[in-house]
Amino acid sequence: MRTQNATAYRFLTPYLLIFAIFWIWPIISSFLISFQATRTVPWRFAPAFNWGRLIGDPAFYNALKNTLLILVIQVPVMISLAIVMAVLLNSPLLKARGLYRFAFFAPVVVGEVAYSAVFRLMFSLDFGIVNKLLESVGLAKIDWFSNVTPAMALIMIAVTWRWAGYNAIIILAGLQSIPEDVYEAATLDRVSKLKQFFHITLPLLKPVIVFCAVLSIIGTMQLFTEPFLITERGGPGGGTETLGLLLYRQGFRSLNFGYASAVAYTMAGLAIAITLVQLWLTREPK
Amino acid sequence: MAAVTLTNVVKRFGVFEIVHGANIDIADGEFVVFVGPSGCGKSTLLRMIAGLEDISGGKIAIGGKVMNDVEAADRGIAMVFQSYALYPHMTVEQNLSFGLRMNGNPKADTERRVKRAAEILCIDELMQRRPKQLSGGQRQRVAIGRAIVREPQVFLFDEPLSNLDAELRVQMRVEISRLHKELGVTMIYVTHDQTEAMTLADRIVVLKAGNVEQIGAPLDLYDDPANRFVAGFIGSPKMNFIGAKVVETSNSAIIIELVNHGGARLRKPLRDAFPAIGAEIVLGVRPEHFFEAGEGDCDIPIKADVTEHLGSVSYVYANAGPEELIVEREASRQRAGSDHFTVSIKAERSLLFDKSGARIR
Ligand SMILES: Nc1ncnc2c1ncn2[C@@H]1O[C@H](COP(=O)(O)OP(=O)(O)OP(=O)(O)O)[C@@H](O)[C@H]1O
Ligand SMILES: [Mg+2]
Numbered sequence: 078m079r080t081q082n083a084t085a086y087r088f089l090t091p092y093l094l095i096f097a098i099f100w101i102w103p104i105i106s107s108f109l110i111s112f113q114a115t116r117t118v119p120w121r122f123a124p125a126f127n128w129g130r131l132i133g134d135p136a137f138y139n140a141l142k143n144t145l146l147i148l149v150i151q152v153p154v155m156i157s158l159a160i161v162m163a164v165l166l167n168s169p170l171l172k173a174r175g176l177y178r179f180a181f182f183a184p185v186v187v188g189e190v191a192y193s194a195v196f197r198l199m200f201s202l203d204f205g206i207v208n209k210l211l212e213s214v215g216l217a218k219i220d221w222f223s224n225v226t227p228a229m230a231l232i233m234i235a236v237t238w239r240w241a242g243y244n245a246i247i248i249l250a251g252l253q254s255i256p257e258d259v260y261e262a263a264t265l266d267r268v269s270k271l272k273q274f275f276h277i278t279l280p281l282l283k284p285v286i287v288f289c290a291v292l293s294i295i296g297t298m299q300l301f302t303e304p305f306l307i308t309e310r311g312g313p314g315g316g317t318e319t320l321g322l323l324l325y326r327q328g329f330r331s332l333n334f335g336y337a338s339a340v341a342y343t344m345a346g347l348a349i350a351i352t353l354v355q356l357w358l359t360r361e362p363k
Numbered sequence: 364m365a366a367v368t369l370t371n372v373v374k375r376f377g378v379f380e381i382v383h384g385a386n387i388d389i390a391d392g393e394f395v396v397f398v399g400p401s402g403c404g405k406s407t408l409l410r411m412i413a414g415l416e417d418i419s420g421g422k423i424a425i426g427g428k429v430m431n432d433v434e435a436a437d438r439g440i441a442m443v444f445q446s447y448a449l450y451p452h453m454t455v456e457q458n459l460s461f462g463l464r465m466n467g468n469p470k471a472d473t474e475r476r477v478k479r480a481a482e483i484l485c486i487d488e489l490m491q492r493r494p495k496q497l498s499g500g501q502r503q504r505v506a507i508g509r510a511i512v513r514e515p516q517v518f519l520f521d522e523p524l525s526n527l528d529a530e531l532r533v534q535m536r537v538e539i540s541r542l543h544k545e546l547g548v549t550m551i552y553v554t555h556d557q558t559e560a561m562t563l564a565d566r567i568v569v570l571k572a573g574n575v576e577q578i579g580a581p582l583d584l585y586d587d588p589a590n591r592f593v594a595g596f597i598g599s600p601k602m603n604f605i606g607a608k609v610v611e612t613s614n615s616a617i618i619i620e621l622v623n624h625g626g627a628r629l630r631k632p633l634r635d636a637f638p639a640i641g642a643e644i645v646l647g648v649r650p651e652h653f654f655e656a657g658e659g660d661c662d663i664p665i666k667a668d669v670t671e672h673l674g675s676v677s678y679v680y681a682n683a684g685p686e687e688l689i690v691e692r693e694a695s696r697q698r699a700g701s702d703h704f705t706v707s708i709k710a711e712r713s714l715l716f717d718k719s720g721a722r723i724r
Contacts, residue, residue: 256446256448258444258446258448259448259449259450259451261415261442261444261448262442262444262448262449262450262509263450263461263462264415264435264436265413265414265415265435265436265440265441265442265462265513266436266461266462266465266509266513267436267437267462267465267466268436268461268462268465268466269465272465276461276465277450277452280452281451281452283452
């Protein structure tokens with residue numbers, strides 16, 4: 078047994094080595110960097126430099142506010158939508174199920190740049206199909222890119238479009254694991270389909286929904302692609318700047334790695350904290 | 364409480380006809396068991412009565428009212444599933460009361476019914492547990508409790524005991540019997556276990572490949588099966604089927620020769636049909652209906668291959684010629700040694716079947 082384990086670890090060594098160098102070390106290193114002043118070379122140890130700046134930085138609070146706003150609106154909307162989509166996908170009345178499943182999953186594999194470009198076109202002020210549709214039903218067109226509220230809405234719509242199907246597929250798997258006879262028993266118990274959904278389906282899906290919510294929270298905390306590509310680097314005027322963008326701006330535009338690291342650790346810490354609160358709120362009653 | 368009547372009930376799944384016109388009359392308060400081999404359509408019939416499957420043809424009436432177009436929820440039935448189908452996220456108490464709560468039943472009445480069901484089934488202690496924290500037998504009780512709480516006109520059971528171990532099965536069998544006495548409600552019970560059918564039923568419906576083979580009281584089926592299938596299905600161990608040929612007929616009896624047993628002959632009085640001389644027929648003898656040499660009407664020598672001692676009786680598996688025979692004998696140590704012995708068949712304790720399996724009386 079011992080020698081078997083030893084052999085196994087010898088085979089694992091190359092992987093573990095690479096894992097340590099490119100994964101564990103950066104995590105530790107960025108933590109250390111967050112305590113260094115990195116604006117000038119050589120870097121020097123200054124514990125309060127970045128963290129102190131973070132606490133008083135309006136740009137940080139702006140990014141934090143935007144990120145959390147997207148989080149509390151987009152994640153629940155998307156998960157609800159995903160549940161509805163999953164239930165529809167699971168309906169025995171549905172034809173061509175495989176096709177829908179593929180269609181729902183497709184946004185995840187579409188290139189980010191292409192998808193962002195298409196969204197920019199669709200929402201463009203004068204030529205976009207969205208505004209054309211709004212006008213055709215007698216509504217005013219919306220300048221999606223120059224005002225903060227529509228821009229935030231656009232980000233949320235885009236993220237929801239990209240990830241709702243993905244979550245729906247996961248929830249569908251959860252739905253299919255609920256045995257049919259439980260519903261039959263409920264039918265014989267004279268429980269309506271709607272009540273079955275709220276009193277049987279949702280509670281039994283809870284672990285899957287929590288899983289999806291945790292994934293989405295972690296994803297949204299790191300939100301970068303959409304504000305970077307669709308609303309052009311957090312525009313208008315930082316109105317859609319997220320923590321991910323702030324990190325990028327500080328780290329890779331200003332090359333201020335210390336501050337970027339502090340932002341990164343804040344994001345991770347928040348994601349963990351929110352997830353823990355969520356897990357605690359939805360824990361199984363003992 | 365209600366009678367259940369099935370008239371020419373047909374079930375088709377697509378082009379496959381699964382049930383071919385079943386006619387079954389179940390009286391109010393009766394305990395009827397549907398029995399038959401796997402895939403014969405027992406569950407399908409039950410689910411049609413419950414309203415979980417559409418009826419492709421014929422009529423199902425409960426309490427005199429045709430139910431074909433009545434929703435499952437409104438048929439006044441309760442069903443106990445083989446898999447229990449408990450609500451996994453609810454406590455036992457919530458499982459029992461769920462249906463009533465969802466329908467706005469007065470709280471006091473719900474509590475009364477749940478309490479009564481819990482008492483009947485001795486599950487008071489388990490009320491705050493979840494299904495995952497229960498044993499198989501306890502889950503089964505809760506499933507039955509959920510049915511009791513509904514105070515239905517008809518109880519349906521689909522193989523409720525098949526997931527339990529042998530000992531628990533016997534115990535639950537007795538409890539279901541007791542429950543039927545206590546509630547006096549019509550019960551329809553599906554099983555493929557003939558022992559369960561025999562012990563529980565007022566009447567048994569034997570099914571085979573979607574056809575009703577025979578309906579009758581347990582002992583009537585045992586004594587007077589309509590055909591070879593029922594004869595073989597009811598009774599354990601199975602009835603022996605011995606190949607025979609008609610050698611003589613008179614106006615009240617025939618004489619047959621047991622072709623695989625050295626030409627032993629049996630005279631069998633008949634009432635209705637008289638097969639022609641030379642016709643191949645089958646003689647059915649239950650293991651418990653072999654007698655000591657000379658006591659019956661026809662002696663056949665056999666050689667024991669294997670003997671199973673059950674304590675009260677022993678079963679001898681004898682490969683006499685090409686036909687395996689199972690013979691029940693009184694348990695006895697002395698006999699254990701000798702392989703060769705002679706058994707005797709009594710005409711009145713044997714049955715005749717023609718080649719197609721129909722009974723010849
Ligand atoms: N949804 C369905 N679609 C097509 N065929 C079905 C369906 N449900 C059942 N059948 C067929 O109907 C026949 C009867 O099935 P049923 O479940 O009633 O058998 P059963 O007597 O209850 O058997 P078991 O003892 O194994 O439970 C089987 O041949 C089965 O393959
Ligand atoms: Mg079945």
